Amino acid sequence: xxxxxxxxxxxxxxxxxxxxxxxxxxxxxxxxxxxxxxxxxxxxxxxxxxxxxxxxxxxxxxxxxxxxxxxxxxxxxxxxxxxxxxxxxxxxxxxxxxxxxxxxxxxxxxxxxxxxxxxxxxxxxxxxxxxxxxxxxxxxxxxxxxxxxxxxxxxxxxxxxxxxxxxxxxxxxxxxxxxxxxxxxxxxxxxxxxxxxxxxxxxxxxxxxxxxxxxxxxxxxxxxxxxxxxxxxxxxxxxxxxxxxxxxxxxxxxxxxxxxxxxxxxxxxxxxxxxxxxxxxxxxxxxxxxxxxxxxxxxxxxxxxxxxxxxxxxxxxxxxxxxxxxxxxxxxxxxxxxxxxxxxxxxxxxx
Amino acid sequence: xxxxxxxxxxxxxxxxxxxxxxxxxxxxxxxxxxxxxxxxxxxxxxxxxxxxxxxxxxxxxxxxxxxxxxxxxxxxxxxxxxxxxxxxxxxxxxxxxxxxxxxxxxxxxxxxxxxxxxxxxxxxxxxxxxxxxxxxxxxxxxxxxxxxxxxxxxxxxxxxxxxxxxxxxxxxxxxxxxxxxxxxxxxxxxxxxxxxxxxxxxxxxxxxxxxxxxxxxxxxxxxxxxxxxxxxxxxxxxxxxxxxxxxxxxxxxxxxxxxxxxxxxxxxxxxxxxxxxxxxxxxxxxxxxxxxxxxxxxxxxxxxxxxxxxxxxxxxxxxxxxxxxxxxxxxxxxxxxxxxxxxxxxxxxxx
Numbered sequence: 027x028x029x030x031x032x033x034x035x036x037x038x039x040x041x042x043x044x045x046x047x048x049x050x051x052x053x054x055x056x057x058x059x060x061x062x063x064x065x066x067x068x069x070x071x072x073x074x075x076x077x078x079x080x081x082x083x084x085x086x087x088x089x090x091x092x093x094x095x096x097x098x099x100x101x102x103x104x105x106x107x108x109x110x111x112x113x114x115x116x117x118x119x120x121x122x123x124x125x126x127x128x129x130x131x132x133x134x135x136x137x138x139x140x141x142x143x144x145x146x147x148x149x150x151x152x153x154x155x156x157x158x159x160x161x162x163x164x165x166x167x168x169x170x171x172x173x174x175x176x177x178x179x180x181x182x183x184x185x186x187x188x189x190x191x192x193x194x195x196x197x198x199x200x201x202x203x204x205x206x207x208x209x210x211x212x213x214x215x216x217x218x219x220x221x222x223x224x225x226x227x228x229x230x231x232x233x234x235x236x237x238x239x240x241x242x243x244x245x246x247x248x249x250x251x252x253x254x255x256x257x258x259x260x261x262x263x264x265x266x267x268x269x270x271x272x273x274x275x276x277x278x279x280x281x282x283x284x285x286x287x288x289x290x291x292x293x294x295x296x297x298x299x300x301x302x303x304x305x306x307x308x309x310x311x312x313x314x315x316x317x318x319x320x321x322x323x324x325x326x327x328x329x330x331x332x333x334x335x336x337x338x339x340x341x342x343x344x345x346x347x348x349x350x351x352x353x354x355x356x357x358x359x360x361x362x363x364x365x366x367x368x369x370x371x372x373x374x375x376x377x
Numbered sequence: 378x379x380x381x382x383x384x385x386x387x388x389x390x391x392x393x394x395x396x397x398x399x400x401x402x403x404x405x406x407x408x409x410x411x412x413x414x415x416x417x418x419x420x421x422x423x424x425x426x427x428x429x430x431x432x433x434x435x436x437x438x439x440x441x442x443x444x445x446x447x448x449x450x451x452x453x454x455x456x457x458x459x460x461x462x463x464x465x466x467x468x469x470x471x472x473x474x475x476x477x478x479x480x481x482x483x484x485x486x487x488x489x490x491x492x493x494x495x496x497x498x499x500x501x502x503x504x505x506x507x508x509x510x511x512x513x514x515x516x517x518x519x520x521x522x523x524x525x526x527x528x529x530x531x532x533x534x535x536x537x538x539x540x541x542x543x544x545x546x547x548x549x550x551x552x553x554x555x556x557x558x559x560x561x562x563x564x565x566x567x568x569x570x571x572x573x574x575x576x577x578x579x580x581x582x583x584x585x586x587x588x589x590x591x592x593x594x595x596x597x598x599x600x601x602x603x604x605x606x607x608x609x610x611x612x613x614x615x616x617x618x619x620x621x622x623x624x625x626x627x628x629x630x631x632x633x634x635x636x637x638x639x640x641x642x643x644x645x646x647x648x649x650x651x652x653x654x655x656x657x658x659x660x661x662x663x664x665x666x667x668x669x670x671x672x673x674x675x676x677x678x679x680x681x682x683x684x685x686x687x688x689x690x691x692x693x694x695x696x697x698x699x700x701x702x703x704x705x706x707x708x709x710x711x712x713x714x715x716x717x718x719x720x721x722x723x724x725x726x727x728x
Binding site for chain 2: 322
């Protein structure tokens with residue numbers, strides 16, 4: 027058993043963990059370990075938004091971003107997922123990860139201009155870029171098994187052994203190194219800034235992002251049926267709640283995405299991606315909303331019972347980003363897209 | 378909105394609450410407020426254990442303890458409840474409350490001798506006494522409504538206004554004043570000491586007791602049906618789990634009691650009373666055991682939906698007792714009775 031916080035990020039605490047030192051979780055979970063030299067990671071979501079079937083413009087844009095990713099200083103890993111949002115628009119999101127700010131910065135300027143610059147403004151397809159570049163003390167991961175990293179964990183040096191801080195409410199916070207000394211309270215309200223056709227969102231300190239995924243590709247027979255019939259509908263209900271009614275409880279936006287393969291075909295993987303006012307708001311929803319309480323109860327029972335035999339794979343990555351670790355830019359997107367949903371009704375100022 | 382911790386018990390914190398300062402619970406709850414002059418409260422459980430129908434000895438013993446309660450320095454409040462335990466014995470428990478240690482001490486010596494002394498040793502009926510006398514910083518209460526105090530709260534000076542620290546995991550701990558500065562970690566293992574026919578249990582620092590009650594006497598029609606058909610069976614399942622399989626997770630013993638009236642007839646009130654190795658062990662069960670997660674999920678939905686219209690009344694009192702605030706004595710009880718269940722297989726030493 028080891029701490030989810032790697033030794034080089036352990037500091038003298040002014041804030042306690044939620045469990046006693048002898049706490050033993052009821053089933054194993056693991057976290058991604060970066061090399062100690064890694065200071066920041068970059069999580070960059072490149073979105074495309076359109077109605078109906080993909081046009082040639084859409085196909086070209088998806089090829090374009092893949093080509094940009096393949097260039098010098100491109101991401102160490104990326105994946106792609108899609109969903110139809112509450113306004114009926116298809117959204118295809120290509121998510122790319124780096125663990126070196128200098129490489130990202132060297133890559134990003136050109137890619138940004140290509141993706142969401144003046145050439146893109148008139149093609150009638152919505153574009154967005156959502157980037158966090160958290161210090162490693164500001165994010166955590168969790169995996170139910172060892173051999174298939176996802177998201178930012180693909181960049182990691184290795185997976186941990188069994189970690190202690192999981193399977194209790196508060197484990198998410200306790201896995202973030204900064205929680206040793208900081209309550210990570212949000213400060214300020216998101217605001218929108220217009221820059222020509224583009225809208226930038228300036229959020230606030232300690233904005234929170236979760237990407238929480240499931241992979242049912244290895245499940246068989248009974249377990250598959252249980253996931254698809256019992257778990258997935260409850261999960262979807264929770265995801266729909268966050269998408270449609272999240273703002274009053276601090277969820278600015280939620281996307282329940284289906285991962286696609288290189289040919290754009292749906293795989294047996296999905297993830298929810300949501301933006302939150304604070305880690306505390308995410309904690310409260312997860313702990314008390316009936317849909318998530320049911321998800322959690324089912325997961326606890328499922329994982330405690332099946333143990334290492336469970337073929338369903340679960341993972342997440344949660345970031346609490348400082349104000350200067352965020353970038354949001356939208357072009358031709360509807361007003362409920364991503365962080366635009368956090369500033370509805372707010373008057374925009376020019377940049 | 379006020380803190381559950383009364384102002385005279387608020388101190389400079391070395392440990393944080395689990396929620397931010399702007400946390401707003403989704404429905405109201407209340408706590409009992411004692412006069413600031415109250416330093417300790419006493420919770421004393423006088424149990425009677427027998428097989429089959431009550432004999433004359435049983436009836437006389439119940440009359441005797443009621444008569445003792447009525448004497449000078451007797452309790453400010455008491456109630457009675459019963460259940461049939463896992464070994465098939467009927468248990469009738471008379472619970473008495475004081476808020477003055479001197480009065481309790483003046484009363485207890487004679488009552489103890491009468492209840493569990495040499496005269497009682499040969500009457501063939503099991504007896505026990507379980508007493509906590511916590512400092513007021515070591516216990517908390519919670520009520521879903523204002524006008525019907527139960528248990529120790531009957532002694533209180535008043536009920537609070539709406540308190541902030543509830544409806545999230547960790548609220549129980551955050552309502553205990555000592556949590557401001559102390560993790561309340563248990564120290565040591567319970568041991569048994571024989572004193573003639575009586576067995577005393579010496580537990581350990583930070584032993585935890587919960588009395589958690591429900592009163593469905595005011596519910597009607599749909600709400601009553603929902604409680605009895607949907608909630609009570611799930612509650613009973615959780616209570617049975619703690620009674621039969623609690624020890625490995627730190628629950629030494631659990632009784633799921635039905636409150637009786639002055640004529641010994643069942644009322645529409647019940648409570649669970651359980652002894653725990655630590656507050657942390659109680660927290661882990663409540664948060665992760667499927668039966669309690671379902672209870673909690675149902676309660677959150679129920680109370681959030683019905684709001685002030687809910688007629689079901691819920692309350693609890695939770696104590697984390699110092700080693701010198703505990704007293705356990707058993708006579709002619711089977712080995713799974715109360716805190717005896719915590720020392721099964723342990724060799725007893727004479728007092």
